[in-house]
Amino acid sequence: MNPQGERWTAEQVLALAPDVASRKAGAELGVPGPWSAAGARSEGGAGAVWGECAGSGSKPYRTVVDLSGPGGGPGFHCSCPSRKFPCKHALGLLLLWTEGEDAVRASDAAPPGWAGEWLERRQRAERATEPQPAAAGPTAADTEAARRRSERRAQRIAAGATELEQRLTDLLRGGLAAAEGDAYGPWEETAARMVDAQAPGLAARVRELASVTGSGAERAARLLEECALLHTLNQGYLHLDRLPEALAATVRTRVGITSDAATLLASAAPVRDLWLVLAQQDSDDGRLITRKIWLHGRNTGRTALLLSYGAGGRAPELSLPTGLALDADLAYYPAARPLRAALGARHAAPAPSPAPPAGGDVAAALRAYGEALRDDPWLESWPAVVSAVTPVPDPEHGWQLADAYSGSALPVDPRCGDRTGLWRLAAISGGSPVTVFGECGHRGFTPLTTWAPEPVAL
Numbered sequence: 214m215n216p217q218g219e220r221w222t223a224e225q226v227l228a229l230a231p232d233v234a235s236r237k238a239g240a241e242l243g244v245p246g247p248w249s250a251a252g253a254r255s256e257g258g259a260g261a262v263w264g265e266c267a268g269s270g271s272k273p274y275r276t277v278v279d280l281s282g283p284g285g286g287p288g289f290h291c292s293c294p295s296r297k298f299p300c301k302h303a304l305g306l307l308l309l310w311t312e313g314e315d316a317v318r319a320s321d322a323a324p325p326g327w328a329g330e331w332l333e334r335r336q337r338a339e340r341a342t343e344p345q346p347a348a349a350g351p352t353a354a355d356t357e358a359a360r361r362r363s364e365r366r367a368q369r370i371a372a373g374a375t376e377l378e379q380r381l382t383d384l385l386r387g388g389l390a391a392a393e394g395d396a397y398g399p400w401e402e403t404a405a406r407m408v409d410a411q412a413p414g415l416a417a418r419v420r421e422l423a424s425v426t427g428s429g430a431e432r433a434a435r436l437l438e439e440c441a442l443l444h445t446l447n448q449g450y451l452h453l454d455r456l457p458e459a460l461a462a463t464v465r466t467r468v469g470i471t472s473d474a475a476t477l478l479a480s481a482a483p484v485r486d487l488w489l490v491l492a493q494q495d496s497d498d499g500r501l502i503t504r505k506i507w508l509h510g511r512n513t514g515r516t517a518l519l520l521s522y523g524a525g526g527r528a529p530e531l532s533l534p535t536g537l538a539l540d541a542d543l544a545y546y547p548a549a550r551p552l553r554a555a556l557g558a559r560h561a562a563p564a565p566s567p568a569p570p571a572g573g574d575v576a577a578a579l580r581a582y583g584e585a586l587r588d589d590p591w592l593e594s595w596p597a598v599v600s601a602v603t604p605v606p607d608p609e610h611g612w613q614l615a616d617a618y619s620g621s622a623l624p625v626d627p628r629c630g631d632r633t634g635l636w637r638l639a640a641i642s643g644g645s646p647v648t649v650f651g652e653c654g655h656r657g658f659t660p661l662t663t664w665a666p667e668p669v670a671l
Contacts, residue, residue: 219564219565220310220311220313221307221310221311221534221537221565222311222536222565222667223243223308223311224535224536224667224668224669224670225534225535225536225537225565225667225668226239226304226307226308226311226534227239227240227304227308227670228493228534228535228536228668228670229287229299229304229307229493229532229534230299230304231297231298231299231495231528232297233633235297235299235300235301235304236304238301238304238305239299239301239302239303239304239305239307239308240304240305240308241301241305242266242301242302242304242305242306242308242309243304243305243306243307243308243309243311243312244305244309245309245316247266247267247268247305248264248265248266248267248305248306248309249264249265249267249273250263250264250265250325251263251264251265251306251309251310251316251317252264252317252318252319252320252322252324252325253310253317253318253319253320254319254320254321254322254323254324260280260281260319260562261277261278261279261280261324261328261332262277262278262280262306262307262310262317263275263276263277263278263306263324263325263328264276264306264309264317266302266305266306268293274291274292274293274302275291275292275327275328276289276290276291276292276293276300276302276303276306277289277290277291277324277327277328277331277332278290278299278303278306278307279332279335281562281563287299287532287534288335288530288532289303290331291303296527297528298523298527298528299528299532366411366470369409369410369411369412370410370411370412370415370450370468370469370470371450371451372410373406373407373409373410373411373412373415374410374412374415374446374447374450374451374468375447375451376406376410377403377407377415377419377443377447378444378447378448378451380403381440381443381444381447384440385440389433389436389437389440400419400420400422400423401420401423403419404416404417404419404420404423407419411469412468412469413469414446414466414467414468414469414470415443415446415447415468415469416469418439418442418443418446418591419443421439422436422439422440422443425439442590442591445590445591446464446467446468446591449461449464449467450464450465450468453465457549458547459547459548459549459588460549460588462546462547462548462549463548463549463550463588463589463591466546466548466553467589467591471546472546472547474555477544477546477555478544478555478557481544481545482544483542483543483544483557483558484510484513484515484542484543484544484545484554485540485541485542485543485560486510486511486512486513486515486540486541486543487510487511487512487538487539487540487566488508488509488510488511488517488538488539488540488541488543489508489509489510489511489536489537489538489566489570490506490507490508490533490534490535490536490537490538490539490563491507491508491509491516491535491570491596491598491650491661491662492505492506492507492535492650492651492661492662492670493505493506493507493532493533493534493535493670494661495528495529500524501522501523501524502522502523502524502527502528502529503520503521503522503529504520504521504522504523504528504529504531504532505518505519505520506518506519506520506521506531506533507596507650507661508539508543508554509570509598511538511570514570516552516596517543517545517552517553517554518552518553518554518596519531519533519553519554519555519556520553531556533563534563535662535668535670536565536566536667536668537563537564537565537566538563538564538565538566539559539561539563540559540560540561541556541557541558541559541560542556542557542558542559542560543555543556543557544557548589549588549589550585550588550589550592552595552596568664569598569600569648569650569664569668570598571598571600572597572598572599572600572601572648572649572650573597573598573599573600574599574600574601574616574618574619575599575602575614575616575619575621575622575623576616576619576621577597577599578597578599578623578653578658579623579653581595581597581653582594582595582597582653582654592654593652593654593655594652594653594654594655594656594659595652595653595654596650596651596652596653597650597651597652597653597658598648598649598650599614599623599648599649599650599651599658600646600648601616601617601618601646601648602614602615602616602617602623602646602647602648602649603615603617603642603644603645603646603647604625604635604638604639604642604647604649604660605622606635606639610624611624611625611627611630611657612624612625612629612630612635613625614649614658614660617646623653623657623658624657624658625657625658625659625660626654626656626657626658626659627656627657628656628659629657629659629660632671634660634670634671635660635671637669637671638660638663638671641663641665641669642663647663647664647665648663648664649662649663650662650663
């Protein structure tokens with residue numbers, strides 16, 4: 214709940230689902246039948262919803278949702294054994310809550326003991342993570358030790374970049390055609406050596422290079438492109454002292470050197486705005502779940518990307534449903550084209566804001582990506598809101614977003630071709646122009662959210 218007492222929409226709830234199966238299962242539980250002792254409260258904008266859901270066992274599953282947990286997003290707890298986050302019971306409870314007072318009544322009464330205990334633990338954990346005033350600044354010894362650690366890491370990364378340059382030289386000397394049949398093993402070994410060199414960004418690009426060598430009709434050209442980008446990154450790091458500071462910051466980030474969020478928030482100038490949550494997207498590489506949350510500032514017009522991570526099959530803690538607006542401070546990480554940010558102080562509870570930001574046409578989206586690429590040649594994509602576009606499936610060229618006025622079209626990334634979200638987008642459009650947010654890159658456009666009139670995650 215927000216201070217105005219409004220409840221979320223079903224689309225905002227379903228945007229939290231970790232996968233399609235959870236979305237479907239949660240929708241099936243979003244009815245009164247399986248629920249008992251359901252209730253909700255709102256105290257100064259800090260809301261919670263709880264309930265007991267009948268399952269296959271003799272005891273019901275106890276589910277509670279903290280609607281404004283750490284980071285401004287909800288937190289979830291359920292007694293079921295599911296490792297998905299949120300589980301289907303949490304999604305079902307929230308969907309039931311969206312139906313209004315007749316479904317889940319709100320009051321000022323305290324929640325049942327089992328729910329209250331968990332909510333109290335959550336509040337204690339949030340207070341513990343709030344920055345505390347330092348008793349004293351770092352000592353000279355601390356500063357010197359940090360400097361030495363930074364120098365040692367810089368030396369390791371430089372050694373890894375030098376080794377990688379030799380690997381690329383050998384590859385090009387032998388010819389790219391001969392490399393097409395290479396096994397993945399040698400590249401994985403090289404990537405592991407980059408991890409040992411404390412350069413995870415270089416390791417990720419090596420793995421991307423390895424994925425190109427074994428497949429694809431135009432793999433030789435793609436292999437040359439990846440080699441060139443990797444070579445440019447290596448040389449950029451080996452000659453950091455010759456780069457402008459903003460570009461040097463981008464290179465450091467690309468090789469895997471990032472600032473600590475707490476340090477960034479303490480040192481960078483905050484950017485306060487009413488940030489509209491454009492999209493939330495999870496990806497899982499088998500070891501780590503990465504959550505990307507895209508924000509748009511109503512007043513500044515700036516776009517920001519929040520990243521959070523979850524290990525061991527658990528979803529990241531930070532969760533902001535699409536369509537909410539958050540009055541908060543952000544601190545942007547240094548870069549030639551700043552985009553990633555850290556979430557700082559929050560000045561109010563999130564509130565629904567279904568209206569989309571002003572979008573541009575297809576040409577504006579391509580131009581924005583081109584300008585960003587000029588500053589950061591290793592960019593895969595750049596966020597864009599495109600308005601007045603119609604999704605069109607083409608058997609020969611794949612999906613496209615056709616501009617209603619210019620007659621041009623933006624190709625959809627082929628990797629999205631089997632996603633049901635594209636057909637949902639087409640159904641929402643009904644052949645009429647819509648506004649779509651997504652990522653515009655060299656492979657095409659990846660639609661993430663549309664508005665009809667409520668925001669819909671694709």
